[in-house]
Amino acid sequence: MPETIPDNSVGIVEPKSLHFSEPLLLECGKTLPEYDIAYETYGELNARADNAVLICHALSGDQHAAGYLTKNDKKAGWWDSSIGPDKPIDTNHLFVVCINNLGGCKGSSGPNTKKPGTDQFWGPDFPIITVKDWVNSQYNVMNALGLKHWHAVIGGSLGGMQVMQWSIDYPDLIKHAIVIAAAPKLSAQNIAFNEVARQAITSDPDFHQGRYLDFDSIPRRGLMLARMLGHITYLSDDAMRDKFGRELREGKLNYGFDVEFQVESYLRYQGKSFVDRFDANTYLLMTKALDYFDPATEHGDSLVTALSHATAKFLVISFTSDWRFAPERSQEIVKSLLDAKKEVTYVEIDSAQGHDAFLIPIPHYMNVFRDYMSGITP
Amino acid sequence: MSLRADLATIAKWIKPDSSILDLGCGDGTLIKYLRNNYSVRAFGLEIDEKNIEACVKDGINVIQANLNDGLKTYFSENSFDYVIMTQTLQATKRPDLLIDEMLRVGNEGIVTFPNMAHWKARLQIGLGGYMPVTKYLPYEWFNTPNIHLCTVRDFQRLCKKQNIQILQTSFVDFQHSKSTLLMKLFPNLFGEIAIFRICKKLNQITTQPL
Numbered sequence: 001m002p003e004t005i006p007d008n009s010v011g012i013v014e015p016k017s018l019h020f021s022e023p024l025l026l027e028c029g030k031t032l033p034e035y036d037i038a039y040e041t042y043g044e045l046n047a048r049a050d051n052a053v054l055i056c057h058a059l060s061g062d063q064h065a066a067g068y069l070t071k072n073d074k075k076a077g078w079w080d081s082s083i084g085p086d087k088p089i090d091t092n093h094l095f096v097v098c099i100n101n102l103g104g105c106k107g108s109s110g111p112n113t114k115k116p117g118t119d120q121f122w123g124p125d126f127p128i129i130t131v132k133d134w135v136n137s138q139y140n141v142m143n144a145l146g147l148k149h150w151h152a153v154i155g156g157s158l159g160g161m162q163v164m165q166w167s168i169d170y171p172d173l174i175k176h177a178i179v180i181a182a183a184p185k186l187s188a189q190n191i192a193f194n195e196v197a198r199q200a201i202t203s204d205p206d207f208h209q210g211r212y213l214d215f216d217s218i219p220r221r222g223l224m225l226a227r228m229l230g231h232i233t234y235l236s237d238d239a240m241r242d243k244f245g246r247e248l249r250e251g252k253l254n255y256g257f258d259v260e261f262q263v264e265s266y267l268r269y270q271g272k273s274f275v276d277r278f279d280a281n282t283y284l285l286m287t288k289a290l291d292y293f294d295p296a297t298e299h300g301d302s303l304v305t306a307l308s309h310a311t312a313k314f315l316v317i318s319f320t321s322d323w324r325f326a327p328e329r330s331q332e333i334v335k336s337l338l339d340a341k342k343e344v345t346y347v348e349i350d351s352a353q354g355h356d357a358f359l360i361p362i363p364h365y366m367n368v369f370r371d372y373m374s375g376i377t378p
Numbered sequence: 379m380s381l382r383a384d385l386a387t388i389a390k391w392i393k394p395d396s397s398i399l400d401l402g403c404g405d406g407t408l409i410k411y412l413r414n415n416y417s418v419r420a421f422g423l424e425i426d427e428k429n430i431e432a433c434v435k436d437g438i439n440v441i442q443a444n445l446n447d448g449l450k451t452y453f454s455e456n457s458f459d460y461v462i463m464t465q466t467l468q469a470t471k472r473p474d475l476l477i478d479e480m481l482r483v484g485n486e487g488i489v490t491f492p493n494m495a496h497w498k499a500r501l502q503i504g505l506g507g508y509m510p511v512t513k514y515l516p517y518e519w520f521n522t523p524n525i526h527l528c529t530v531r532d533f534q535r536l537c538k539k540q541n542i543q544i545l546q547t548s549f550v551d552f553q554h555s556k557s558t559l560l561m562k563l564f565p566n567l568f569g570e571i572a573i574f575r576i577c578k579k580l581n582q583i584t585t586q587p588l
Contacts, residue, residue: 331451331452334441334452335451335452338421338452338453338454338457339454339457343439344439344441345433345434345438345439345440345441346440346441346442346443347430347434347440347442348442348443364427364431367427367431368430368431368434371431371434371435372434374435375434375435375436375437376437
């Protein structure tokens, strides 16, 4: 627990949930008959209801973006560095909404929840969800909360992809699009990493074709491997060298296959702790959503045509050491926005932390983010 | 608002409601002025972090990139009415290639640069025998970022060589935006800062009837 909750924290936050009984038609052709969406909000909606911003989470994120759920929480929400009073997403002025995406495992309908009207877990039967489906469900949340539009939609990585989709699918309902450490679509290498992660999960004997909850088991080893692999791609070579080098855990070589190097210990710890907080089927779904994302396909394979629908102003941010979604991928987005005659600001943050840098309060990043946000405060 | 001499001249040349790209836009002074007075659609290209933050604070669209790659990476043919570069040409790796790039992206280019053949500079190198250090070129030879200094005549020759048409010129001194008669008559001797508006020469052959 933090001894005292810092002044620039949103403090203790309350988990909330919405139930939708209208069916949601999904891109895969299936329909979710009814569903729940878990979400959190920070700050107050103003009288004109024009200060709402939506935060879109990434692969392993959830609705708990800022603050603490209880006084005993050791850690704040995943993007506490950027959300709070006087932070870039300033809750003194903005009403911030963050939801757990459909298919997630933190309270929204997903593989670890029960099929409506039954006592059965969805498990592997939960339909494949795409970024477009998430945006449609987020649109329903917007209406349910009585909001007319988003002042800004903001996200990093897979979250940034949702932001782009918002700007294309609901151009009149988003004024500012803030796309951080994202890509216009995955590369073959990105998909390859996702496939290895999925294979790690599905080949675990405890996976039981995805029905592991019915067997009271969890594909621990598979999910752990998937997370370990993911972690390698989130960090840069430099960041790993700085953090671990070739440091030995016991100070000497043991000539065996147990953990010897600190980096092994770190990866195993990250993998193990992830298993306790995340669902394997959700991991499979999220990686598929990443693989399928390509908003250009609906628009003649042209990102320029796709983005020509947008009316939002864009802020695009990338990080020099990010090799999962490298600056070149953000540059593709920026080039398309410029060709589509959109308003865009682009910054490339000098950082050593790899893809994870978007969660780290790097001074130039925070300055640009804060300056942009304060400049557009309604 | 009092604007730097060369910027004030550019402001007079720009058509209202046009689109401009300012290369090395600094803290966005020119863009801010043009945006507020001529309702232009403007973008800046800048590399310095502090300058970028200043631009973002003022709501200016800015792209963080260096000049040598930035144009190629981000901008398509004829995507702006004007591509502007003030007091930066002399600090670039290949001014000749950059000017070609400017005229690929912009219908017109506007360039300002310090004139190395100004009489004060000539005196310093001619009589003093040392590299000129003036108010508008305050660097010593060993620490100057200005690696490709040129004169008014050099620039005119480059334009001729690269088939570039000079549409408009102006010569000002560093402190005053006034262009004196001497500057007009003998720009290469009395102009401290040269301002050129340029475009690609139309290819004569293609316009000839068969």
